[in-house]
Amino acid sequence: MAENQDNNFSERLKEIRTHFKLTQGALAEKTGIKQSLISAIENNKRNISPGILMAMNKAFNINMDWLNSGKGEMLESTNAKQLTGFSNVEEDDTTNKFIDLDDGQKLMITPLVEEYAYAGYLSGYRDPEFIEELPKHSIIVNKYHKGNYQSFRAVGDSMTTTDKDLMKDNIYDGNIVTGREVRKEHWNYKLHTHKFSDYVVVHKDGILIKRIILHDTEQGILTLHSLNENKDLYPNIEVNLKDVYQIFNIVDVHQKR
Structure with missing residues (x-):
């Protein structure tokens, strides 16, 4: 806040x-x-x-500097993206936008894929107009971040556990996860699972929020793991990278209240 x-x-x-x-x-x-x-x-x-x-x-279309600090004019006459102080941090398909806050921190704004938009996202994930129309989610960061960040609403309880040692990693139904996209040229190398355990995998059959426990670079196979102990409902699954559209390493989980 x-x-x-x-x-x-x-x-x-x-x-x-x-x-x-x-x-x-x-x-x-x-x-x-x-x-x-x-x-x-x-x-x-x-x-x-x-x-x-x-x-x-x-x-x-309020001037964000004025709204946040009282500096400048109340209204801006420029277009909406200039007005908000948004700036794309990468020149290709990056969708992150930032607003400077008074305390030196930044408000990073990302497109949010809600549950109802999951199916549409599979066909529109590379359409700039579709992405622009998505609702937005924001997190506070300390600096401008390069790369493409995106947010997804978690669905279900596959990433929840009662294990006291792992409960801090729980991602509950309705939580919003924000991830940084891993570019496809990096999929040929081991993903940094030692640094980022949990990922959003945009697969041809749906959007999966899982823990990656194995990346077979020779076969191009990811083994995805659910934290939930019920392995009858949530067994480990293997996905072929040929069937994957995007991968995001999760950097923030927003807990709904």
């Missing part, structure tokens, strides 16, 4: 409402932010969150 460091964010929120002649209820409807939360912010009872920054920008 980004702290309301200058204690004037509440006034800037009121200024936006006044500029657009909106009640708190109308602002809530346009941004998707709960009216009770808007009221709490305007009364200095709640701080800024990345989600609020994104929602205000998306609804009104």
Whole structure:
């Protein structure tokens, strides 16, 4: 959560409402932010969150520097990507975007593949327009990260265990995992499973969130493991890399509340 460091964010929120002649209820409807939360912010009872920054920008094209710190003009006249301070960090198919926060940290914004979009993603994962239309998920990072990062909503309990030594690695149903794409030219070499245990594997038959326990580079086979102890339901499976579209090593798991 980004702290309301200058204690004037509440006034800037009121200024936006006044500029657009909106009640708190109308602002809530346009941004998707709960009216009770808007009221709490305007009364200095709640701080800024990345989600609020994104929602205000998306609804009104607010200058993010002004919204977060009070610097500059409230509105920008440039296009949406310039307006938000987003910057692609790679020139090919990278989809990460960043917003600078006051404390030197960055808000990294990634496309989010929800459960309902799993099937569509298998055919549209390389279509920039499809990716652009996906909802977004954000995480706080300390620097700009190169590479293509993407987020997925976890489905089911295959990656949960009651083993006390492994429970810290649980990925629960509904959690959002964010991963960095492993480029295909690196698939011919051992994946860094010593550094990243869990991966999103975009397979022709579906999106799999699993632990990779073996990478046979000669045969091009990955052995995928579920943390769940019920091996009748969740046995180890082998997938041929010829049938895999993308691989992401998981770098962040967002726990839903």
